[in-house]
Amino acid sequence: MTEASTAASETAERMKIPWRPIAWSGACLALCYAPVMAALAREWATNDDLAHAVFAPVLAGYVVWTKRGALAAAGGRGSVWGLVLVLYAGLQCLAGGLIDSIFLPRTALLLSLVGTILYLRGAATVRVLAFPLLLLLLTIPPPWSLYKQGTFQLQLLASRLSELSLDTLGYSVLRDGNVLDLVGQRLSVVEACSGIRSLYSLLFLGVAYAYLLEPRLWARLLVVGAAVPAAVAANTGRIVVTAVVGGWNPQLAEGLYHAATGWIITLAGFALMVLGHALLAGAVRVFGVNRHAKT
Helix, strand or coil: CCHHHHHHHHHHHHHCCCHHHHHHHHHHHHHHCHHHHHHHHHHHHHCHHHCCHHHHHHHHHHHHHHCHHHHHHHCCCCCHHHHHHHHHHHHHHHHHHHCCCCHHHHHHHHHHHHHHHHHHHCHHHHHHCHHHHHHHHCCCCCCHHHHHHHHHHHHHHHHHHHHHHHHHCCCCEEEECCEEEECCEEEECCHHHCCHHHHHHHHHHHHHHHHHHCCCHHHHHHHHHCHHHHHHHHHHHHHHHHHHHHHHCHHHHCCHHHHHHHHHHHHHHHHHHHHHHHHHHHHHHHHHHHHHHHC
């Protein structure tokens, strides 16, 4: 056998994907974490904050499919550190059960998945799958203490900005914490109105949009970072519109209208992110052309 044919056979062997070990490992992972996966699926179905979560595995699967060539080419030997990570994740899951934490077992599931990939295929495959794994991370809600703190801060920020906006529009408003008193109505900026729900969805949409449509890393980071101000701006607009509409017809400020605006502000926030990205791309083209012309 010639040297060229030997190298070709070694390359072909390295590009083979071990489907049988992957299938067995996936089955064991699903069996061990079945209660965690079932609880997470129930929360996806009932928690409005995670309305985007059902789309994340679909998008992750699509990205994996588009990377099938890179996955086959990654090859390489598995690493024993993957097994260490799987064992650590198992201990983390047990610890979460002992202290009655739901965040630890759920992140342990993702760590076990990463460890399994690392053990079977090595670090190169983990790097290829970094983005799909990040998408799955966005389906896990943060710890309750962090969620409450973030929600509280967003409530206060939305209340202050809404007060300023209503004052600018000529409405008489008095703010007490997260409660807005207007003539004939009182608005409470509760947790659902803080913007935390739209923020989760916007982070997911921003990550997906930036990855699929923006090749530059720095621009991707800016698009994802824009999710926070976009969520705050869109939710402030929701509160202001609710106050204005409620002053005209109080029944329109609650019920179906109020629920529908939750989806509307998510779309509005995403539109702001897309607009910001378009302006950024235009500015880069203009200044890039000018700089090139001067040189």
